[in-house]
Amino acid sequence: MKSKLIIYVMLLGVLANGYAQKAAVERADKKYERYAYVDAIKTYERIAAKGYKSVEMFQKLGNAYYFNAELDKAAKWYGELFAMTQDVEPEYYYRYSQSLKSIGEYAKADEMLVLFNQKSGNDLRGKLFSQNRNYLAEIKANSGRYNIEDAGVNSKYSDYGSSFSGNQLVFTSARDTGSLFKIKDKWTNQYFTNMYSSEISADTVLGPVKKFARKINTKFHEATPVFTKDGQTVYFTRNNFNNGKKGKDANRVVMLKIYKATLVNKEWDNEVELPFNSNNYSVAHPALSPDEKTLYFASDMPGTLGQSDIFKVKINEDGSYGVPENLGFPINTEGKETFPYVSNENELYFASDGHPGLGGLDIFASQIAKDGSYRKVKNIGEPANSPKDDFGYLIDVKTRKGFLSSNRVGGQGYDDIYKFLETRKLNCEQALSGIVTDLETSEILPDSKVTLFDDKFTLIKEVKADDKGHYEFEVECEMTYYVRGEKEAYETKEQKITISNVTGKTDLPIQLEKKVKPVTVGDDLAKAFGIKMIYFDFDKWDIRTDAAYELEKILDVMKEYPNMKIDVRSHTDSRGSFEYNDKLSGNRANSTMEWLIKNGVKKDRLTGKGYGERELFNKCADNVECSEEDHQLNRRSQFIITAL
Known part of the structure; x- marks a missing residue:
């Protein structure tokens, strides 16, 4: 019966473009005032053309062209990247796929997309599943934040859907207050709902229950009101019933609509239905944003993802309304989302059976960001939620006191209103x-x-x-x-x-890092490419393949600038004797120069020396305890420009 009632209540319920950097070149006599500009990307391309391979280099080259929308060139370098390794971030699979499409290789592009989906997740429903595999643990982490007790206004009938109006709690109830004609809803076998009120004391004790707004309560359903802060306007849910007549759809079902009424001489009057209502679908459970410029509601109107979704609509300054907008993912699912509420801290609370929960409808929350987007949906945890239906959340953010509705075990009626104190906020x-x-x-x-x-x-x-x-x-x-x-x-x-x-x-x-880097006399050319060291095997000084890749950068620049001269300086860490480190670093400096000469640099353009441990970069001298990372900083190679 309870689940039917809730269902009825729903029916009630990149790199920038190429830039030729211009620098004023002083035409003075001192050569150190002359600058050269090193284009790292072009250097990488020239090095790659010689057959050198590096994951980082291929990523940089691919990204450089991808961000600049030159996808055919990006495809080339991403292809080199994937030929070298497939152990890369999932996004590279997507970028490579898009690049391949640009050159007509759709079959291979589809293969990359399959791998991308495997590595990064599935579609909307699969995404929910994959993101919430440990949902019970997440709910447990969010639990224990509420002290909950009976609100003190419940009857043996259905009581739910409360709202603040000044110092009153206005809520929905199916209780019969002794009217001459006691009409029951055939769906629920309960009396049709009306709105009732109770005064809230300072300690959240509710006073006697009174029928609210007799003029706009009809013999059919009225429910879930929300009030403007000035207390002059109320939005509420009602059956498609106005001026004594019921409206029905093609299947003769009475839908739900949202109505608006204003306070005139202390009486609620002038009720009108909102323009986006329809005889063919239900619109229900209004909620206002803190600035009262947006109305949220639940509906199964066309465009709904599941059984019912949360929508919003703009309230214009002249009182007219915009076009209703489905909140979409991550709020709505293929299930049922209903009973929205927006706190003064811009938190959207709603009930759902589509998001992973404890059973039935659970209450969920999502922070509304400044840009209007919705942050991660979170189950608010026990005891606010239970294995039964929990919905109709309402909170005073100053006192952290509020109310919610539930048909949990131990209640007095079909639905009951519970008051709570939130002891710890949900959202980090x-x-x-x-x-x-x-x-x-x-x-x-x-x-x-x-x-x-x-x-x-x-x-x-x-x-x-x-x-x-x-x-x-x-x-x-x-x-x-x-x-x-x-x-x-x-x-x-x-x-x-x-x-x-x-x-x-x-x-x-x-x-x-500048794409085109200025260097001058006295600068370390290695810094332009982030070269910290030229690697050698232990106790050796022959140039390894990985060291040659780094030296190719220096070689390329020296060929671009034939008047440039370099002083090669090799350093060691402090471990080993002074004499040994001097000899080792000297051999490595000489080996580096020999490699450059062998590859086309004239001998008179190079000088070099090993400095051993004489110019440590940090504190790691003899008898000082240091990590391997700290020692490594001292084992560096420098390529100081001595002439341009």
């Missing part, structure tokens, strides 16, 4: 922010484009850094995101970040 609130700067100079980069993606690389939001280089997003706790920073003349950078499960702020600075 987090902001992700940072400053965008130049990697080399730490200069603030205002107006940089910063884009936020979810863990499947679905676009969430895009912002511009302010004049102080600052950006900020509202994000969900315990979620993983990708943040992409972009600015003209800089390489696009993506960073992965997982948000804490504690309310607060997460700092993520973005340091962008």
Whole structure:
């Protein structure tokens, strides 16, 4: 019977475009005032053409062209990437697929999409399943936040769907108050519902129950009111019944509609039905946004995903209404979503049997972000939810006291109203922010484009850094995101970040590297490419393949600038004797120069020396305990420009 009643109540219930950086070249006598500009992407391409392979290099090349919409070139480099490894982020499968389509390779593109779906999730329903495999554990984590007890106004009939109106609680009840004609609903075998009120004391004790708004209560259903803050307007649910007549659909079923009434001389009057009602579907359970500019409601109107969905409609300044909009995913499912309520903290609460819950209808919550999007849907946990139907959530955010409806075991009637005290908030609130700067100079980069993606690389939001280089997003706790920073003349950078499960702020600075890098006499050319060291085998100084890849970058630049001269400086960590480290580093510097000479650099353009442990980068001297990572920082190679 209860499930039928609830069903009836529903029927009641990238990289920037190419940039030729211009620098004023001083024509003074001192050569160190001359600058050269190194285009890293072109260097990578020239190195790749020689047969050198690197996962990072292929990713950078593929991304550079993908972000710039040159998908045919992106396909080439992503192809090299996948030929080398398939152990990459799922997003690369998607990018490669899109790139392959641009060159007509649809069969291979489809193969990449299949792999992408396997690695990143399924469709809408599959996504819900995959994201909520541990839903009982999540519900348990959200439980224990409410002290709940009988509200004190319940009858042996159905009592539910409450709303605040000043210091009154106005609610729905099927109780009979002694009217001469006692009409019962054939569906539920209960009396038709009307609206009732009870005064709320300071300690949330409810006073005597009185019938509310006798003029707009009819002999059929009235239910689930919501009031404007000034107390002058009420929206409520009613059967398709007005001016003494019932409206029916083609199957002779009486649908539900939302009506509006205003307070005139302390009486509710002038009730009118809203223009998006219909005789062919139900519209019910109104709720207002905090600014009262949006009306939320439940309906099975065309466009509904499941049995019923949550919709919203704009309330215009002249009192007219916009076009109803389905909230879509993640709020609505193929099941039933109903009884919306929006708190003064912009939290959307609703009842659903489509999201994973404890049984029947459960109450769920989603924070409405500033941009109007809906954050992760969360089950509010026990004891607010139970194995039965739980719905009709209402809260005063100042006192954290409120009311909900349920047909749980132990109640007095078919549905009962329970009052509660929320002892701990559900939502963890987090902001992700940072400053965008130049990697080399730490200069603030205002107006940089910063884009936020979810863990499947679905676009969430895009912002511009302010004049102080600052950006900020509202994000969900315990979620993983990708943040992409972009600015003209800089390489696009993506960073992965997982948000804490504690309310607060997460700092993520973005340091962008110039695509075209200025270098001059005295600069370390290795820094332009992030070369920290040239690797050698233990106690050896012959050039390995991975070291040759790094040296190719230096070689390419020296060929581009035939007047450039380099001083090769090799360093070791402090382990080993002074004499040994001097000899080892000297051999490695000489080996590096020999490789460059062998590959076309004239001998008179190179000098070099091994410095052993004489110029340590950090504190890790003899007898100082350091990690391997700290020691590694000292084992570095430098390529200092001595002439241009």
